[in-house]
Amino acid sequence: xxxxxxxxxxxxxxxxxxxxxxxxxxxxxxxxxxxxxxxxxxxxxxxxxxxxxxxxxxxxxxxxxxxxxxxxxxxxxxxxxxxxxxxxxxxxxxxxxxxxxxxxxxxxxxxxxxxxxxxxxxxxxxxxxxxxxxxxxxxxxxxxxxxxxxxxxxxxxxxxxxxx
Numbered sequence: 589x590x591x592x593x594x595x596x597x598x599x600x601x602x603x604x605x606x607x608x609x610x611x612x613x614x615x616x617x618x619x620x621x622x623x624x625x626x627x628x629x630x631x632x633x634x635x636x637x638x639x640x641x642x643x644x645x646x647x648x649x650x651x652x653x654x655x656x657x658x659x660x661x662x663x664x665x666x667x668x669x670x671x672x673x674x675x676x677x678x679x680x681x682x683x684x685x686x687x688x689x690x691x692x693x694x695x696x697x698x699x700x701x702x703x704x705x706x707x708x709x710x711x712x713x714x715x716x717x718x719x720x721x722x723x724x725x726x727x728x729x730x731x732x733x734x735x736x737x738x739x740x741x742x743x744x745x746x747x748x749x750x751x752x
Contacts, residue, residue, distance in 0.1 A: 610664070610670060612661045612664040612665035612749040612751075613661070613751045614661075615657050615660055615664060615749075616658060616742075616746040616749045616750070617746075617751045619654045619655075619656075619657035619658040619661060619746065620654070620751065622651075622654035623739070623742055626647050626648075626735075626738075627735070629644070629646060629647050629650060630643050630647045634647060641730050642728045643731035645719075647731070648718050648729075648731075648734065649719060651734055651735065651738045652678075652680065652712065652713040654738050654742065655680055655706075655709070655738050656678055656680055656713070658741045658742050658745045658746065659687050661746075661749050662748070663676075663686055663687060663690060665749040666690040668686070668690070678714055680709060680710040680714075681706065681710045684698075684706060692745075695744050695745070695748060698737070698740075702737045702740070705729045705734055705737050708727055708728065708729040709734060712726065712728070
């Protein structure tokens with residue numbers, strides 16, 4: 589039997605290559621959506637035994653991606669090109685450092701503890717350990733401080749770039 593489904597199109601890949609389809613406001617909206625999805629997922633998955641302190645990997649992935657998108661929204665808002673933003677890949681520390689170079693700290697500053705949380709989630713996000721099982725010892729951030737960090741960034745960056 590012939591497959592009648594239409595071929596899949598990678599819309600996100602197309603959007604991230606086309607400035608007319610990618611805006612700071614749009615990235616910020618996606619950042620907020622990923623964060624809201626993380627909170628909703630944690631309301632279900634996080635209630636399972638074993639997740640009293642550390643959130644499930646999918647929840648942490650959603651939060652990490654929301655942080656990435658928020659920082660990239662800020663960078664796009666500040667005039668960085670899509671090519672510049674794509675070069676940052678999923679490196680949250682690099683996104684934060686670049687945002688600091690673009691004066692994000694005029695709007696929001698992170699405490700030493702928040703930087704520590706960012707470093708932990710950065711390592712997990714870059715290594716893809718939030719998406720794929722890798723055995724061995726890992727350091728995970730406590731979900732409360734991770735949630736607080738993401739919310740702090742979103743609550744400042746989203747309205748700044750035009751997305752409430």
